[in-house]
Amino acid sequence: MLNRDARSALAGTFLTFALFLGCSSSPPPPVATAQTGFEEGRQLYQKKKWDKARLVFESVVFNHPGSSLVDSAQFLLAMCQYELDEPIIAASEFQRVRTQYPTSPLVDEADLMRCRCLLVAAPGNPGLDQEQTKTAVDELLQFKDNHPISGFIPAADSLLAVAYGRLSMKDYRTGVLYYKMSRYHASRVYLQDMIDRFPKSPLVPDALFYMAEGQRESDSLKSAVELYEKLIYLYPDYSRTAKARKRVAKIARDQAQTPQ
Numbered sequence: 001m002l003n004r005d006a007r008s009a010l011a012g013t014f015l016t017f018a019l020f021l022g023c024s025s026s027p028p029p030p031v032a033t034a035q036t037g038f039e040e041g042r043q044l045y046q047k048k049k050w051d052k053a054r055l056v057f058e059s060v061v062f063n064h065p066g067s068s069l070v071d072s073a074q075f076l077l078a079m080c081q082y083e084l085d086e087p088i089i090a091a092s093e094f095q096r097v098r099t100q101y102p103t104s105p106l107v108d109e110a111d112l113m114r115c116r117c118l119l120v121a122a123p124g125n126p127g128l129d130q131e132q133t134k135t136a137v138d139e140l141l142q143f144k145d146n147h148p149i150s151g152f153i154p155a156a157d158s159l160l161a162v163a164y165g166r167l168s169m170k171d172y173r174t175g176v177l178y179y180k181m182s183r184y185h186a187s188r189v190y191l192q193d194m195i196d197r198f199p200k201s202p203l204v205p206d207a208l209f210y211m212a213e214g215q216r217e218s219d220s221l222k223s224a225v226e227l228y229e230k231l232i233y234l235y236p237d238y239s240r241t242a243k244a245r246k247r248v249a250k251i252a253r254d255q256a257q258t259p260q
Contacts, residue, residue, distance in 0.1 A: 034067035
């Protein structure tokens, strides 16, 4: 049998424990409406609290599938994964915008972001396996077919340039290396192969210039002029186009001064 003091002490202990439980942290209650949850997630996203925002958007998508905001919540959920540097997971979440909400006005942007995620996930080193980059190229081309009047077409073209540049870099570097070793024929083979396989690569004008320089160095002047003129015609704003014009002019002067 406990005495009065012991009973008082025990009651105080229980009271303290009960107060502790009442004040301890607990998971927030589910959002009452999709609007409430979406606004909460959006504010967290704007504050760059992407991990917390992701959980809120997941709750909106799961608990309010019929809401008019659910496609936006799914899109921002994918954006959270992208910002959290999880491109493969983000790509999957962007894909759900298309598959689950095909009439959403966010589909084209989600498709573009999926392509961006695939490109981000691919190795940046052109010497490593680039299957992921090739997949990104295929999906970017499909994006342009599916959304021919989308406002995101310029962004898709920019991503394609990055992808083609990465895919063509290995042959380009080999071609330039052979040029620097004065092995001009081997250099031209690699650079021409690069141009044939990746005609939209941003490295094409550089490849043309090195090919022309190699032909000039090996005294194949007619071929050099043809390559310089091709460069001048196709890429008038290229940084080395002015030098190409000077090369053509000098070759013409030298040939005019050479006795026939």
